Amino acid sequence: MSHSFWYTDEDYVRRIRDILGDIDLDPASSAEANRNILASTIFTEDNSCLERDWPKVQTAFMNPPYSSDCGTSKPFVKKWLIEFHRKRFQNGIVLVNASPASSWFQMLLRNCSLVCFPDSRIAFDEDVEALWNSRYKDVEDPERGLTAREQADYYRVQALLREGETVKTGTSPRYDNAIFLFSHDTPAASPVRERFDSILGQFGTILKRT
Numbered sequence: 001m002s003h004s005f006w007y008t009d010e011d012y013v014r015r016i017r018d019i020l021g022d023i024d025l026d027p028a029s030s031a032e033a034n035r036n037i038l039a040s041t042i043f044t045e046d047n048s049c050l051e052r053d054w055p056k057v058q059t060a061f062m063n064p065p066y067s068s069d070c071g072t073s074k075p076f077v078k079k080w081l082i083e084f085h086r087k088r089f090q091n092g093i094v095l096v097n098a099s100p101a102s103s104w105f106q107m108l109l110r111n112c113s114l115v116c117f118p119d120s121r122i123a124f125d126e127d128v129e130a131l132w133n134s135r136y137k138d139v140e141d142p143e144r145g146l147t148a149r150e151q152a153d154y155y156r157v158q159a160l161l162r163e164g165e166t167v168k169t170g171t172s173p174r175y176d177n178a179i180f181l182f183s184h185d186t187p188a189a190s191p192v193r194e195r196f197d198s199i200l201g202q203f204g205t206i207l208k209r210t
């Protein structure tokens with residue numbers, strides 16, 4: 001089922017930190033998600049990044065929501081581009097589903113410095129507790145009012161929670177991925193571009209804007 005509680009797995013978080021250094025800002029996050037990202041500043045559903053100016057920082061990382069339960073990627077991508085062009089961050093990385101026919105994906109392609117298309121799907125950590133609270137907590141009778149797919153998902157999530165598993169690691173949603181670099185550094189002398197190229201180049205093809 002499509003939902004927004006997929007957290008970046010620790011291998012990719014380490015690679016992103018190896019490229020950017022410490023992550024100063026994660027604009028699409030939660031307290032649980034930030035146990036892994038360790039950004040100094042986060043915005044959350046309760047403190048929406050869409051409704052306020054972002055602080056001026058050095059580095060930002062965003063893996064935006066991508067389903068209707070707490071927002072599709074488009075407004076988050078638009079806001080990311082506004083804040084980037086206002087120079088609220090010097091270097092930033094965006095991790096999204098690869099969705100070339102979407103207008104927001106085209107916006108990322110047109111504005112980025114580099115993009116990596118990983119050669120295998122990223123395995124995310126699924127926050128089943130957040131999913132339950134957002135979607136199923138108030139369902140009185142799953143046999144009524146839920147589609148067959150939703151019912152299957154309801155029982156899957158319920159079983160995981162009964163086993164005490166609140167965040168299920170290593171799950172791949174059914175989407176390919178793309179990872180974008182946004183940088184205000186001069187292209188000719190940019191260690192962050194070089195690191196993006198050499199580190200993520202081991203996991204997929206890197207395309208550069210000319």
Ligand SMILES: C[S@@+](CC[C@H](N)C(=O)[O-])C[C@H]1O[C@@H](n2cnc3c(N)ncnc32)[C@H](O)[C@@H]1O
Nearest residue numbers: 007008028029030033043044045048049063065
């Ligand atoms: C795909 S998850 C990514 C979490 C984390 N950044 C990571 O990469 O592991 C998207 C997160 O954005 C949060 N979110 C939803 N709406 C938001 C908003 N308006 N402002 C900030 N965060 C929001 C969700 O609660 C969820 O934790």
